[in-house]
Amino acid sequence: MDESLPMTVFDFLVSLSQVLDTIVLVIFLNPWSFIPAIIAASGMLFVRYRFAPCSRDLKRLVGTTRIIRSYHAENICSEEFHYHLDNNTRVNYLIATLNRWSAMRFDWVSIIFIALIIVLAIIVRISQQQFSAVEIALTLTYSLNLMGLFQWTIRQSVEVETQMTSVERILEYCSLEQEPSNQLSFKYRSPANWSSQGRIVFKNVSTSYSKELNSPLIGSSSYFINN
Incomplete structure (x- = not known):
């Protein structure tokens, strides 16, 4: 099982609690922020929906393309070893590319969210004179923190789901047919x-x-x- 899985789960839970606390605070300071927050959350969850299955499948490929050098047979299996090593490197490169793909789209959603917060704050400030400059500054500050935390939480949730492939391998191994006992029958x-x-x-x-x-x-x- 991946050693980083427990720490990733812990990090995801901590980030999720911070996101929820920040959302409550931002909505308390500016109730109009609830609308951009819903839009941003929907956009990030949509990106996660596209990102998570690909990451999980690539992680499975990483687990099946690893090779263990044993019995000092590197010279005999050199070509086969490099073949499997190339396959493993290709999959890891695809994982890195997929992470960059998701990061760019998370950044786009964050920029749209911050832009909506600024526009709504200016409109409410000009039309209704409800918010002071301090309240607007606090709203923007916590909104920026919220987007960073929200991105990290989404990514950690995908990472938890991805690393659960190691648990799948353990369950698959446990379900294999056991070898017959080395003890003689009673006869x-x-x-x-x-x-x-x-x-x-x-x-x-x-x-x-x-x-x-x-x-x-x-x-x-x-x-x-x-x-």
């Missing part, structure tokens, strides 16, 4: 008082190279060994 198991007489008995024993061969090395024979 061929030695009795509890075995070797009490200090004697080994071979009764009607035959040996051969293979079951398919009809010519055994030793035919049916019986003998015993005393201690």
Whole structure:
């Protein structure tokens, strides 16, 4: 399981609580900010909806394209190793590209949100004389912080969903058919008082190279060994 998954979940929960607190404060300072906040939240959730499945699938590919060098067979498997390494590098590059794609769109949504906040604040200030310059400044300050926190929260939620692929691999491994037990069945198991007489008995024993061969090395024979 990815070691960073617990820390990512914790970071996501902390960021989510900060986002909710900041939203309440911004709406308290300027109730008109609720409209741009809804628009910005809808835009970011839409980007997340497009971003999360691709990131999750690419993370699965990363998990399946890794190779472990063992038994000191690098020279024998050099070409195959570089082939799998190239595949893993391609997938990681796609993940980095996808992250940049989502970051640009999150920034666009943030810019639109801040622009709407400024326009609404100016309109309300001019038309109704409700807000002072201090209140407008506080609204803009917390709105800027809100967009940064909101972006980080969305990205962390996607990261949590992406890293859950490691849990999928564990569950898939647990569901694999188990190997048969290395213990003998009860039919061929030695009795509890075995070797009490200090004697080994071979009764009607035959040996051969293979079951398919009809010519055994030793035919049916019986003998015993005393201690």
